[in-house]
Amino acid sequence: MNVNDLLAETYGRLPELVRSAVDGLSAEQLRQPPAPGANPVGWLVWHLTRIQDHHVADLLGEEQVWVSGDWAPRFGLKADPDDTGYGHGPEEIAAVRPEGPTALVGYFTAVADRTRRFLAGLTTADLDRVVDETWDPPVTLGVRLLSVVDDDLQHAGQAAYVRGLILR
Structure with a gap:
């Protein structure tokens, strides 16, 4: 198997994983935290998509799908390229209000399609390119891509778990 x-x-x-976490949930269920201050399914899926969008757009030197598309209003938000959910407190989490599963899946699909095209063109040598020198050791493209998918998989699992709690 190649890289x-x-x-x-x-x-x-x-x-x-994204589709199965949100499929059939109402807008209210997507916004429902499993406990006070906890992350609801909608926020978890929005956040994992924002992280992938933010990081891959940076790697490509392109504008984020969040900014270039009409996605932000479908979540009750502004198209702020720096708002990925990182560091959100309870009020900011509650402000993420997806209009329904279609908005979450649609935004994720647009981001995932761009990521898939990017990954298809990579070479093994590309993975060693340093993309962030602010860390010690500096972050390579390969490490950044693993970091994004690791974060996304964890949040998708959390969303599935919260979905199960809501549907009980």
């Missing part, structure tokens, strides 16, 4: 196939397989698992 493109490996990355495509790993990132390719996310769309079904």
Whole structure:
């Protein structure tokens, strides 16, 4: 298996995880935290998508899908390229109000399609390129891509768990 196939397989698992986490939930259920101050399904899926959008857009030197598309109003938000959910407190979490599963899946699909095209063109040598020198050791493209998919998979699992709590 080459690196493109490996990355495509790993990132390719996310769309079904996202769909299964939100499918059939109402807008209210997507916004319902499992406990006071906890992250609801809608916020978790929005956040994992924002992280992938933010980081991959940066790697490509392109504008984020969040900013270039009409997604933000469908979540009750402004198209702020720096708002990824990182560091959100309870009030900011509650402000993320997806209009329904279609908005979450649609935004994720747009981001995942761009990521898939990016991954298809990578070479093994590309993965060693330093993309962030503010860390010690500096972050390579390969490490950044693993960090994004790791974060996304964890949040998708959390969303599935919260979904189960809501539907009980």
